[in-house]
Amino acid sequence: xxxxxxxxxxxxxxxxxxxxxxLGGAVEVAETRRLSAGASRLSWSVDIRAxxxxxxxxxxxxxxxxxxxGKMLRxxxxxxxxxxxxxxxxxVVAADxxxxxxxxxxxxTERIEGETIPRRILRDPALARARAGFAAQCxxxxxxxxxxxxxxxxxxxxxxPIDAIxxxxxxxxxxxxxxxxxxxxxxxxxxxxxxxxxxxxxFRNGNFVVGxxxxxAVLDWELAYAGNPMQDLGWLCARPWRWGASPPVGGIGxxxxxxxxxxxxxxxxxxxxxxxxxxxxxxxxxxxCLEQARVHLSGEQRSVELAVLGRLSSEMEYDxxxxxxxxx
Amino acid sequence: xxxxxxxxxxxxxxxxxxxxxLESLGDDIPRDRAFHLRVAxxxxxxxxxxxxxxxxxxxxxxxxxxxxxASDDTxxxxxxxxxxxxxDRRDEILASVLADVEARLQANSPDYxxxxxxxx
Numbered sequence: 323x324x325x326x327x328x329x330x331x332x333x334x335x336x337x338x339x340x341x342x343x344x345l346g347g348a349v350e351v352a353e354t355r356r357l358s359a360g361a362s363r364l365s366w367s368v369d370i371r372a373x374x375x376x377x378x379x380x381x382x383x384x385x386x387x388x389x390x391x392g393k394m395l396r397x398x399x400x401x402x403x404x405x406x407x408x409x410x411x412x413x414v415v416a417a418d419x420x421x422x423x424x425x426x427x428x429x430x431t432e433r434i435e436g437e438t439i440p441r442r443i444l445r446d447p448a449l450a451r452a453r454a455g456f457a458a459q460c461x462x463x464x465x466x467x468x469x470x471x472x473x474x475x476x477x478x479x480x481x482x483p484i485d486a487i488x489x490x491x492x493x494x495x496x497x498x499x500x501x502x503x504x505x506x507x508x509x510x511x512x513x514x515x516x517x518x519x520x521x522x523x524x525f526r527n528g529n530f531v532v533g534x535x536x537x538x539a540v541l542d543w544e545l546a547y548a549g550n551p552m553q554d555l556g557w558l559c560a561r562p563w564r565w566g567a568s569p570p571v572g573g574i575g576x577x578x579x580x581x582x583x584x585x586x587x588x589x590x591x592x593x594x595x596x597x598x599x600x601x602x603x604x605x606x607x608x609x610x611c612l613e614q615a616r617v618h619l620s621g622e623q624r625s626v627e628l629a630v631l632g633r634l635s636s637e638m639e640y641d642x643x644x645x646x647x648x649x650x
Numbered sequence: 651x652x653x654x655x656x657x658x659x660x661x662x663x664x665x666x667x668x669x670x671x672l673e674s675l676g677d678d679i680p681r682d683r684a685f686h687l688r689v690a691x692x693x694x695x696x697x698x699x700x701x702x703x704x705x706x707x708x709x710x711x712x713x714x715x716x717x718x719x720a721s722d723d724t725x726x727x728x729x730x731x732x733x734x735x736x737x738d739r740r741d742e743i744l745a746s747v748l749a750d751v752e753a754r755l756q757a758n759s760p761d762y763x764x765x766x767x768x769x770x
Contacts, residue, residue: 506731640751
C-alpha cells in the first residue's frame, strides 16, 4: 500500500479511516484504481471489506480549483433526493466538504456495474435492448427529476441560462463573434417560460451507467441547479452528446420517443422550444470548452486534454452559426 | 512566408517528428495513459495543420474583418454583444464569421463540416 500523499494519489488508510465510522466496524481497503481525472475531480474505484462483506465503491475527490467545487455534501443530498424519487442513482455511502480527511472534499457511493463510455453504449451488441428503450427511459427519468419538489432539496443556484454562458465566456478572456451571434439570437427569441424545477445540468450519454437492461444510474450531479427543465432535454439532444451518430437523442433514440415519455408542467414541448435549448446547449458546450482551456492556460491544472478542448470549441461555433442561419 | 533564419528542420517538421515518435509508442503506454497519448497526438496534428495554412487563413480573416469595418474579433464581438450592428447587415456578418470558423476548422477538426452535413 502506498502512503504517497501527492495531489493525485489516494491513501488507502485514510479511506479506511473515513469509511469505518460510516459502515460501523473495521474497513479494509483491498484495492483502489484510478478511474478518471476530470477538470474538477479525480475518481477511483475502491474495493473494500467491511466486516465480512466485500463492497465495491466509487470515491470522487475534488481538486482545489475548477468548475463545481466545494459541493460534495450538496451532491450527496441531491443523490438521496433523486433516489427517493425513483431516479436510478448510486447510493451514497459518505460525503464531506471538509478537505482535511482526504485532501479535498469527497463523495463515496456504491459502484454500479455497467458501461459508461458513450461510443460503446452506441455500438455494443450486448446493449441493443438498452438502446431500444433509451429515449423513452430518458423521458421517464427526466419526468421524475423535474417533479422533485425544490423544497426537498438543498439550496440550488438559479442562474439565468444565457447570462451564465456570457459570464463564463467573458471569464475566459476570449472574444468569439460566433458565440455572440448565438447569444444575440437566443436573447431575441426567448423560449416559453416554465415553472422552475431541479435541472440535472449534465444529463447526457456519457453520464449514464448502462447495462443490457437499460440506464442503471445517472451520474455527475455537480452542475445541478434550479431553472427551466427544458435545458436537460436540449442538452441530452445536443450534437456533441450524439458522439457522431445521427439519432437525435444521445445518438441513440428518437425525439418522439423521448417526448412521449416526458410530461412537463406547463404543457407539451414544441419543436421550436427544443430547438432553442439545443442551440443554447451547443453554445454552452463551446464556452465550457474555452473555459477548460483557460483552466490549463492559467496553470490551475496543466493538461493536454483541456488544451485541445479549447480548439474543439470551434466545432460548436460552427453548430451555433448553422443553427442561427437556419432560424433567422 | 517562412524565413530562412532557423533553417531545417522547420518548426512544422519538428512537430511532425514528435508526433511520429508519439505514434510509435502505441502499446508501450499503460492503458490509463493511452487516451491522453491519443489526445496529445491530435494536438500536434492541429498544430501541423495550422502551420500549413496559417498565412493564407490569417489573410482571409483580415480581409473579412476589413469588409465588416471591424478591427479584430474583440471589436466585432463587442459590437454584436452591444446590439450595434444594423439588422440589414446580419446575414453578411453571419457569413463572414462562418467563413472564419470554417477556416479554423480546417486546422482544428478538418472533417467536421462533412460530418455535420452528413447529419452525424
